[in-house]
Amino acid sequence: MIPHDTRLRRHAPLIVLEVLLVGTLIFEIARENGPAVFLLSALVLAALVPLALEPIARATIPVTLQLLYAVLLFGGAFLGTYVHVYGVWTPWDTVVHFFSGILIALGADHAWRILSRRHGFALPTWLWGLAIVSFSAFIAFLWEVAEFVTDLVSDSNAQVNNLDTMTDMIAGTTSALIVVVVLALTRAGRRTSV
Template identity: 30%
Template sequence: MNRLRGQSGLTYVIWSVLTVELLLSVATGRWPVAFVSLATLALTMTPIFLAPRLNIRLPRSIVAAIVVFIFATLFLGEVMDFYIRLWWWDIALHGMSALGLGLAGFLLVFILFEGDRYAAPAWAIGLLAFCFAVTIGVIWEVFEFAMDQTFGLNMQKSGLVDTMGDLIVDIIGAGVAGLTGALYLRGKALGSVSALVEEFVDLNRRFFRRFKG
């Protein structure tokens, strides 16, 4: 349990909410809510236990972002019916996921170049990050289609319109992430984004032997 220590206050608040909801749901026999609460709690803790196995150290800010996203997707979306109550909820989450995946793609490419800002043109690395995020978005839409066709679910909601809307949002989010990565390589001040990248680099120096802050 030592790995769960040292996280952000927001992360602990969400874990507390999920734990309380889990206990209340079990006590009142609301088993579907209990299952979703337990699954959400487990998934939000997964990156913390998975990262050491991959020999990666995650900054608290990245862990907090992952926890918030999973909480918003599963618990708020499914248990609290935010997908129904707020028409823009699904759009916002797709944008967040695309932005996050784009930054993850940027860090992955940056690792491949060992942190060398000049190993490739900034626009090329930004484009690779963009492609990475969009590819994941497309794979997810294929997964939704497969689940609907195989199990009779309704993950695609309105079908083609929902799928295309999601992909458009994915492209916009991935584009913002790719542009952000390219600007960072050009030395543009990006506030919290630059701080997040440099914090990740500092925690994982062995992957960035050519990095010069």
């Protein structure tokens, strides 16, 4: 059993984000700002995903991944959408997609290591890397499909044009590729130094 104070420290990034989100949500409820209330409510729930996932997966999510996830929610949905940074500085969208590729690749690697330990199997480095990059590219694709559908059924304009869509997918996949190369080189260096 993990001591209570250790769990609080490990979940600190998400707890801080939740406090910010709930405070902002209460403010927007008082202002009767329906779209902001909807967005912030979704963010409050999204920030709880890692906490809910741990008991289901019977695994701990490292504080580093929780911090990256909190930064992604804060930078993408809170700053980008709620504060309207996407409208003020157009490259912010590409920055967020690049960052999301880092998080997805590191999260997929963490999940992969847990599964390989539990089931006692390993893949060659090239196949592991291909799987991580492919998974990240697939998530980038699904995200763009979600933006496309959202634009069709609502009054949003998440996908400006094909250049925006492809740039987002390339940014997320490129950052995942960088993560895989760095992890592979780091792990190869550890094996040769032992």
